[in-house]
């Protein structure tokens with residue numbers, strides 16, 4: 019038996035605190051790739067800045083391995099997030115973790131950002147980098163068996179399905195990666211998707227090489243069934259119109275994400291998908307309010323793209339402050 | 344057995360441990376015969392002990408040292424607790440090896456126990472001090488879960504702030520029967536007094552709300 023250690027020295031170093039009796043130049047909501055890089059750029063421009071987030075790293079924390087980030091051929095999502103955070107701590111960027119923003123308002127020229135505990139922070143500009151959260155299947159049984167078989171974080175929960183049968187719902191990169199991760203523990207993994215695979219070919223090839231992964235395409239999940247725990251799913255084969263049950267102890271739902279737009283949905287223009295619409299300099303329809311990363315209409319939700327988007331937003335916020343204050 | 348911690352981590356840990364204020368003792372329970380990861384857990388703790396003068400290790404056998412095990416409610420192995428400089432148990436326990444991501448709940452617990460305190464907001468500290476019934480917090484984790492150490496850290500901080508509270512990490516793969524008993528299929532899973540369940544790395548507020556509602 020061998021164990022590795024993912025030691026993270028940041029856990030033992032404190033970040034600079036945010037203060038609420040000052041007016042920040044730029045406050046960033048969301049500590050994923052977009053928000054972190056925005057704060058870095060803002061700080062280097064000389065802006066007073068801070069990040070408010072539930073967690074540092076955002077979706078990176080759920081990513082086992084990132085293989086498409088230029089200059090770093092292979093790194094775990096968490097390691098990448100740690101590298102980002104160390105960089106920010108070197109620059110003494112203020113960070114408030116484990117905080118949830120509940121209200122965002124613009125009063126005269128300034129923004130008020132209110133946390134769940136009632137604390138209010140003020141800023142001249144605000145960047146929404148709240149990213150996205152897993153989309154639900156929205157079938158009967160999903161809520162009932164949530165955490166009694168239904169799971170959303172493959173790297174976290176895969177070991178719990180050792181020697182069990184597991185279904186993966188979805189056909190994109192995250193579903194195929196989940197299938198590969200879970201297959202290391204599970205007896206049998208069944209990937210079920212309602213249309214065709216749209217993952218990168220290199221990942222599909224890797225998956226097809228695993229003897230304990232079976233793939234059913236054109237197959238729709240109708241219901242998750244069970245008693246005190248989940249025992250399987252009812253599926254519909256869309257080509258033959260036949261329904262059947264696939265028995266399984268667990269299901270990982272990896273069918274993409276929805277933009278986390280609740281804070282601004284009545285404040286700014288969204289597109290039909292619920293994504294925040296921004297101009298080419300990342301300004302939303304409300305002046306001084308910027309958005310970057312997965313929460314926006316930017317196509318191709320990727321780390322490298324979110325990071326770049328965050329930089330662009332910070333530079334644009336700097337320009338806005340120079341012109342308006 | 345090969346070294347558990349590589350050179351790089353050892354160096355980082357020496358640096359981190361330099362900030363420790365008081366002495367801390369790790370009290371480890373293993374057993375002879377079959378025991379998943381007992382040997383590795385002992386190896387890890389022995390190496391950690393070597394990295395600071397302030398860290399001490401005592402080793403016991405669950406079946407032979409019954410009295411000792413009773414002191415800390417140890418019922419399974421491997422399991423260890425941290426004692427403060429006065430040798431007092433403050434409810435900080437680890438069941439299973441804190442390897443993988445869990446090293447990030449183990450190291451902060453050592454620091455905290457040595458007196459390097461995290462700041463807990465004053466209103467939380469007051470609410471925690473008021474808890475006057477026995478509270479046991481189990482946090483089920485896997486070693487590949489980046490969200491889990493956060494939840495374990497909180498259970499341990501609560502334990503250190505109130506003697507009625509015990510916070511324990513439980514590595515789900517090591518203790519499959521217990522995990523099955525509590526239907527653990529997503530981690531971190533937090534179980535308070537074997538009854539009240541929460542999933543995910545919850546904020547201190549949620550822990551407190553649950554405890555106060557009991």
Ligand SMILES: Cc1cc2nc3c(=O)[nH]c(=O)nc-3n(C[C@H](O)[C@H](O)[C@H](O)COP(=O)(O)OP(=O)(O)OC[C@H]3O[C@@H](n4cnc5c(N)ncnc54)[C@H](O)[C@@H]3O)c2cc1C
Pocket residue numbers: 047048049050051052053070071072073074075076077078080081082083084085086117118119120147148149150151192278281310311312313319320321322324
């Ligand atoms: C399993 C998986 C694997 C992936 N693999 C890759 C890959 O290999 N390569 C790649 O390029 N991309 C990958 N991606 C996509 C990539 O992770 C995202 O595109 C990227 O993380 C988006 O960054 P973001 O900063 O916009 O948002 P996010 O990463 O979603 O971060 C948003 C942050 O905002 C916080 N937040 C939200 N609302 C609030 C609020 N109200 N108050 C406070 N904080 C809030 C969230 O907690 C979160 O920390 C993967 C995604 C997943 C899920």
